[in-house]
Amino acid sequence: MKISRTSNVNAHRDSWVEVNIDNVSNNIKELKKCIPQDKKFLAVVKADSYGHGAAMLAPTMLASGVDMFGVASIDEALNLRENGVTAEILILGAAPVWALPTVVENNLTITIFSEDHLDSCIQTYERTKIPVKAHIKLDTGMNRIGVSHKNAVEFIKKVQSMECIDLKGIFSHLANAEIKEKTEQQLAVWEDVISKVNTEGLLLHILNTAGIITSNVYKCTYNMVRGGIGLYGLYPDLIPEAQHVNLKQAMSVKTRIIHIHEIEKGDGVSYGHTFVADKPTTIATVPLGYADGIPRLMSNKFYGHINCQKVKQVGNVAMDQMMFDITGVDAKVGDVITLLDETLPIDDWAKAMGTIHYEIICHLKARLARVYTR
Structure with missing residues (x-):
């Protein structure tokens, strides 16, 4: 259930951060135990x-x-x-x-x-x-x-x-x-x-x-x-005792598809064409990029979820947009792609970048509205 945004300053974009306040409450109680x-x-x-x-x-x-x-x-x-x-x-x-x-x-x-x-x-x-x-x-x-x-x-x-x-x-x-x-x-x-x-x-x-x-x-x-x-x-690194503490990731990152188009075998995607299709491919564009705190180093290295299906991010992450391969997925403009949540852990991004989860979450910019849910 959505309960509020931080403000209406960044409320007119189709990309946002969701924070589950019940999970935050759970985590405090778990640590206090x-x-x-x-x-x-x-x-x-x-x-x-x-x-x-x-x-x-x-x-x-x-x-x-x-x-x-x-x-x-x-x-x-x-x-x-x-x-x-x-x-x-x-x-x-x-x-x-x-x-x-x-x-x-x-x-x-x-x-x-x-x-x-x-x-x-x-x-x-x-x-x-x-x-x-x-x-x-x-x-x-x-x-x-x-x-x-x-x-x-x-x-x-x-x-x-x-x-x-x-x-x-x-x-x-x-x-x-x-x-x-x-x-x-x-x-x-x-x-x-x-x-x-x-x-x-x-x-x-x-x-x-x-x-x-x-x-x-x-x-x-x-x-x-x-x-x-x-x-x-989020757990500190390498703490064996952490398995006995039931923490729940509070943050999710979500965005909506703004464009869908088909490309042919051999077509490249985004700056530098770091992704080249090896077959006819359906590409979805979303309004989210490195200016929002999505690391460009993660280009071609992570997945999202759309309608309960896993989709791969392809091509270099640009300043304000990025693309996903949604070939074979039943999707339309306006559908939500989730980049991070409890099933897509922040730790996975940190490991892929050789950094720590602290850095990932602190880099998500204020221009992404924070939406609070239970």
């Missing part, structure tokens, strides 16, 4: 909920047991606020010093990950006289951003003594959650730091989707987890 009931749950909705639409999904997530949200930037946080989300929002990435007053004004929580960043918070407090809400990010082995574990204890105690910071939590991130030995090394660093500071009243979180699924394997101090890719029904 992996952890004790007293643990809080942060939903990572950065990159517009990995392309699924953060503002539209937020109410469903909250109703399904999410306690707060995590985003990458101030703008992503403001988008949630502007759409009525009042829950706590943690900005997981860097918040520029010049924008920190906006953080305070909108009751957002930042990540502090260095002395320089801490100095920025001090400057903001001097202007606003309002403490900056923050979590401290520890670098336990990711080597991206974060306070080095070597001086983390001293740094945390310093922040806790400062009136300009309202410290709400401490966190880190697993770099190799699918590799037991490396994860244990990171968790050992985490435990060493956490054991040496006063954590009363603080949120402690290091487990991502992979960490949630494997949480029964490791001994770890935490009272909150961060669900990311799993919210949308």
Whole structure:
């Protein structure tokens, strides 16, 4: 059942992304089964909920047991606020010093990950006289951003003594959650730091989707987890325990046939004629291309479904259009071709491209309307 679109801005095209909100709700509940009931749950909705639409999904997530949200930037946080989300929002990435007053004004929580960043918070407090809400990010082995574990204890105690910071939590991130030995090394660093500071009243979180699924394997101090890719029904790579968690892919990509014509043996299709018919062939054109986020690298490598039949994409994917071989299929202009759904997994595209499913879904552009279904 279709329930809504994000807006009417891109509602006049015959290509769209469908997001099943019941599947998102199911996925949250499945992940929460992996952890004790007293643990809080942060939903990572950065990159517009990995392309699924953060503002539209937020109410469903909250109703399904999410306690707060995590985003990458101030703008992503403001988008949630502007759409009525009042829950706590943690900005997981860097918040520029010049924008920190906006953080305070909108009751957002930042990540502090260095002395320089801490100095920025001090400057903001001097202007606003309002403490900056923050979590401290520890670098336990990711080597991206974060306070080095070597001086983390001293740094945390310093922040806790400062009136300009309202410290709400401490966190880190697993770099190799699918590799037991490396994860244990990171968790050992985490435990060493956490054991040496006063954590009363603080949120402690290091487990991502992979960490949630494997949480029964490791001994770890935490009272909150961060669900990311799993919210949308996609599994982290190479996690054996994942088979016990019933996640459902939330995203589908669909388009309608706009033209059907016949070509002869030897005729080529699309730019460069990378597909040449070896027999008389029926070609269907759809209004979907790489400007919508369909990778040109997938040209001639994937299939769609039309009227319960499998059809191959042929020829190079163009900016706004692509073609399918529908020879022998009972189809007409206006019929829907599904490119991705639970029976056409996003993982298949990722494997064909030598990438990860995160990249595929995050590349689907905003000019594809998001349609929400149950």
